[in-house]
Amino acid sequence: MEALQFSGCKGRLLWAALCQNSFAFGTRRFSGTSLASRLCSPWLRSCKTKPGSLPIIQDGSCLKHPGAKRLASNSSFNIPPSAEFVARPVGVCSMFRLPTQRSTEGLDVAFVGVPLDTGTSNRPGARFGPRHIRAESAMVRAFNPSTGADPYHSLMVADIGDVHVNLYDLKDSCRQIREAFRKIIAGGCIPLTMGGDHTITYPILQAIADKHGPVGLVHVDAHTDTGDQALGEKIYHGTPFRRCVDEGLLDCKRVVQIGIRGSSYSSSPYKYGRDQGFRIVLAEDCWMKSLVPLMAEVRKQMGEKPVYISFDIDGIDPAYAPGTGTPEIAGLTPAQALEIIRGCQGLNIVGGDLVEVAPVYDASGNTALLGANLLFEMLCVLPGVKTI
Known part of the structure; x- marks a missing residue:
C-alpha cells in the first residue's frame, strides 16, 4: 500500500490500514509534529520491529490503539478493511479497498x-x-x-x-x-x-x-x-x-x-x-x-x-x-x-x-x-x- 514518511519520526510506517500486504508504490512527505507524534505513540512503539524495518500491523501486539482494531487479520486472505474502524476515504483508491499488486501471482x-x-x-x-x-x-x-x-x-x-x-x-x-x-x-x-x-x-x-x-x-x-x-x-x-x-x-x-x-x-x-x-x-x-x-x-x-x-x-x-x-x-x-x-x-x-x-x-x-x-x-x- 502507500508508504508515508514523516519528519520528526524515525523510520517509515507502511500504511497497513488497508491490508496486511506490504506492497508499496512510493513515498509522500508530510510535516507536522502532531502526525509524527501519532506515529511515535506507545501503541506503535510496542510493535516488534527490527532496526530500519517497516512496522507492519500483523498481529495483536500492535492493536492497543483504538483505531488499530481490525487493521489486521489472522486470515491468510486479503480482507478489505471495515469502515467501522478505517474511514472510507483513507488509503489508495483500489477496488473494494483491496490490496494492489502488479501481477496475478x-x-x-x-x-x-x-x-x-x-x-x-x-x-x-x-x-x-x-x-x-x-x-x-x-x-x-x-x-x-x-x-x-x-x-x-x-x-x-x-x-x-x-x-x-x-x-x-x-x-x-x-x-x-x-x-x-x-x-x-x-x-x-x-x-x-x-x-x-x-x-x-x-x-x-x-x-x-x-x-x-x-x-x-x-x-x-x-x-x-x-x-x-x-x-x-x-x-x-x-x-x-x-x-x-x-x-x-x-x-x-x-x-x-x-x-x-x-x-x-x-x-x-x-x-x-x-x-x-x-x-x-x-x-x-x-x-x-x-x-x-x-x-x-x-x-x-x-x-x-x-x-x-x-x-x-x-x-x-x-x-x-x-x-x-x-x-x-x-x-x-x-x-x-x-x-x-x-x-x-x-x-x-x-x-x-x-x-x-x-x-x-x-x-x-x-x-x-x-x-x-x-x-x-x-x-x-x-x-x-x-x-x-
Whole structure:
C-alpha cells in the first residue's frame, strides 16, 4: 500500500490500514509534529520491529490503539478493511479497498481495469469508468448477507490495476488487451474487469477461449452487439459478439442475451443472433416480473462447461444508470440485475466484466456505484466462494 514518511519520526510506517500486504508504490512527505507524534505513540512503539524495518500491523501486539482494531487479520486472505474502524476515504483508491499488486501471482481472482472508449459510437467517457467504479466501491462491504457469500475468506483477491491501451489505435488496444489477459488467466486466475466500452470483451474472450475453448455467455445489455460494421470498421462496441462468433470463441447454443431493447436499423435486428442459436430475452419480456425462473432455465442451458458474464450497464434502465454512452429507455431494474447475477451461482464462471460506465453523464456517481455492486455480486457467485 502507500508508504508515508514523516519528519520528526524515525523510520517509515507502511500504511497497513488497508491490508496486511506490504506492497508499496512510493513515498509522500508530510510535516507536522502532531502526525509524527501519532506515529511515535506507545501503541506503535510496542510493535516488534527490527532496526530500519517497516512496522507492519500483523498481529495483536500492535492493536492497543483504538483505531488499530481490525487493521489486521489472522486470515491468510486479503480482507478489505471495515469502515467501522478505517474511514472510507483513507488509503489508495483500489477496488473494494483491496490490496494492489502488479501481477496475478498467488491470486484466485483479479480485478482489472481497461480504460478504453475508442470504440464508442455515441457519448464517450467510459475510459474513466474503472477509476470511478473503484472510488464508489468503497461503499461495498465484505459480506453478502442476502446470499450468505463470504468471498474474501474463500478466495485470494486483489486489484492488479489497469491494462495499457492505445487511445489512438483501437486494433492495437485489442492486441494489448488480448496479450494482457492471456497472462492474467495463464495461472488459473479469474479476471473481473471494469470497462471501458464493450469493445474490450472481444479481445478478453479471445484470451479466455485460448485457455478454455468456446465458452457460454450470459450477456446483459440493451443491445445485442452483433453488428457487422459501422463507418467501414468491423471492430467497435457494437460488434464484439459478431467477431466472437466469426472466430469460434462462443458456444453459441449456450449464449443468452438479456434486456435487449430499443429502436433498430433494420426490421429484424435479432435475426443474426437467433440464427446462431442465441437465446435473446427482450426487455419487455422482463417487465414487472422476477427473473428467478428465467435464470433457472439459463443454469440448465449453461450446464457445467465454462461460462463468461458480460454486463453492459446500459442493460439497466437509465433512470437508475444514466451514466452511460448509449442509454435506452424501459430497461431492467437493479433488483433484476441482482437476480440475473445471483442466478449464475453454481455455474463454471471463468471471467466477467462490467462495461460502459461513463461517469461524466451521472454527477451523482450512482451509475458507478451500481457497477461496483454488480461486480461484487459477480465475485460472490464465483466457483469456490463459501457461504456462511
